[in-house]
Amino acid sequence: MHIVQAIVFLVVFVAAVYLFARKARQIRRNILLGRDVDLTDHPGQRWRNLLLLALGQKKMFRKPLVAVLHFFVYAGFIIINLEILEIVLDGLLAKHRLFSPILGGLYPWLISAFEVLAVLVIIGCAVFLIRRNVLHIRRFRGHDLDGWPRSDANYILITEIVLMTLFLTMNTADQVLQIRHYGHYAATGPFLVSGHLMPIFNPLSSWLLVLIERGAWWLHILGVLAFLNYLPYSKHLHILLSFPNSYYGDLNPKGKMENMPAVQHEVQLMMDPSLAANAPAGDGPPPKFGAKDIFDLTWKNLLDAYSCTECGRCTAACPANITGKKLSPRKIMMDTRDRAEAVGKIIDQHGGFQDDGKSLLRDYISEEELRACTTCNACVQECPVSINPLHIITQLRRHLVMEESSAPAEWNAMFSNIENNMAPWKFSPDDRDAWVNG
Template identity: 75%
Template sequence: MRIVQELLFVILFGTAVWLFAQKAGRIRKSILLGRDKDLNDHPDQRWKNLLLLAFGQKKMFRNPLVAVLHFFVYAGFLIINIEILEIILDGILGTHRLFVPVLGSLYPVLISLFEVLAVLVTVGCAIFLIRRNILKLKRFISKDLDGWPRSDANYILITEIVLMLLFLTMNSADQALQAKGAAHYIPTGNFWVSGMFAHFFSSMSDGSLEALERGCWWLHIAGVLAFLNYLPYSKHLHIILAFPNAYYASLEPKGEMENMPAVQHEVQLMLQPELAANAPASDTMPKFGAKDVMDLTWKNLLDAYSCTECGRCSAACPANITGKLLSPRKIMMDTRDRLEEVGRNIKANGAFTDDKKSLLRDYISEEELRACTTCNACVQECPVSINPLDIILQLRRQLVMEESSAPAEWTGMFSNIENNMAPWKFSMDDRDKWTGE
């Protein structure tokens, strides 16, 4: 019987890891569809960002209460899953609590700490469910989250609560079996949380207790493996991608926009026509801006997959606050949705086949893009270093520089800059006349 259980576990574990690796590989390929961008400078600062923003969740602590709750859920869930190593080895080897002889008296202390964290995770998730579904904070009831995104967040929180309760129930049943001297349930010492509830199970028979303990064990590990494979389809993929995303975050000042060398060269020739004779000829016309996800950089696409859909960006966006159509959160969600669609297209056809769609217009409208004030509030607020503004600017460049699509007010300004080298409708010779009046 034990061999059958070991075989079933190996099949379950191997299948889960294989499926996750397949999906992770497809996500990686999708991200690498973006244009290349070198973000390997200043590694010391990048490691600092990773430690402070991803591990330390520095930006979250602007709201200390929410930050502490989130830290309990985040750190607790990750640390508790260290115990998964023992469960996996027990499942493969057919043992029970393999690390007890190795860790000795330290073992019950570690499990007890894991149990305390499990309680904190449960409390934190319950409070977050209340905030989303009962208190209904404004950023959680936005139409951006209608449908699957809202359900996704609730499913994850409920799943985490269930997994923690299974962990605690498993340990309580285990403690009760130890007290009864059941075979294979070696003494581990008292667990701080589950030990308080073990006596509630003492009236159960050994067989019933063992079925409860084994049932919780199987449901817990199966739930963790199912959660692992749910992550790539969920906003909670940020649990993994927040770390590389923080490392590769832009180190440029937030108000500084990326220059386009091709445009800069044309401006230099306009200001100094004598340079045109020595300018190198180019056989290809540069492409300005981005129309679809393949025109964005790989970092933009990593941003899209890293989005937590928390809505802090949209809550801080002045355009969104004043009722305009723009929502930075929606920009990131639309980019991810389009990238997923492109990925499915490539998987089905071997290479991308034109589907007569693009990120611009089919997912993100001109009205949304033109509402942006480029204030960088969304960039500042994002807890995982996402830059929605960079995507907005690239799509706007496509509209203006490739399609000559701009509001009349912008067109007048462009004309003035071209003719007068300034946004105002005055020639350079006339600009200082007011000083003589």
């Protein structure tokens, strides 16, 4: 019977890992559809950002209570995976609590620590469910979360509560069976949390306890494998991608904008025509200005989109959004990810990209959203995992202005003044100091 269970488990496990790996390859391909950019400089600073932002969740602790609860959920998810390792090996090798004889007296202490974490995860998830669905925190009420995104967050929180409850149920039934010296349930020592839950299960018969223990074991691991394959379709993909995204984050000062050398050269010539005599001959037309679709963005922009937690801290800090403008930096990232997924599906269907008549600009992100941005960098500052919505906004806006000559009248007037007067104001350079007269 144990061999049959091991074979069934092996088939399920291999299928789950295969499906996850296939989707992970698709996401990697979608991210690499973006332009190449070298982000390997200053590795020491990048590793520091990874440790502080992704692992240490430094920015989360600006709000200590929420940060502590999130850390419970995060630590529980990461650390309890050590228990998942034992469950997987038990399933593949037809064993029961494989690590118990190996770790000896340390084993019950380790499982007890996992159980405490499981309780903290349950508490944290319950509080987050209340914040989202009862207290209606403002940043969770945005219309950009309507539909699937709002449900997604609730599904994940409920799933984590169920998985942790199954873990505690499995351990409690196991403990009672150990006390009764039933079958292969060898004594491991007491567990901290499940030991206090044993009175609930004591009245039950041994065969029913075995059914509960095995049922909780199977549901727990099947739930974990299902969660693994749900992850790539969910905002909770940030659990994995926050680490590379923090490592490859922009190290430049937040106020520094990305200039195009070809455009910068033309401006320098306009400011000082004498430079034209020494200017090298052009090698061809200037590069494409800005971005219209995901192919024009960098792979880091697309990694940002897939790493977005949809927490809304960027949108909550955005002055344009606060004053009622249409712009939501969170929506910018969600739209970019949706467009990357749509392009990926076309590639899967046709073996390569075929123009679908759509683009990120206008079909997903409107001109009104882009023009509302003040480039204040508040969204970049607030993101816990180094996402930069502003870089996408400025590239799309650059395309509008420089490729399509599409800009509000006020902007066009300013551009004209800069071109003719070398300043935003409508005054000749010769008359610029006339105000001092008299």
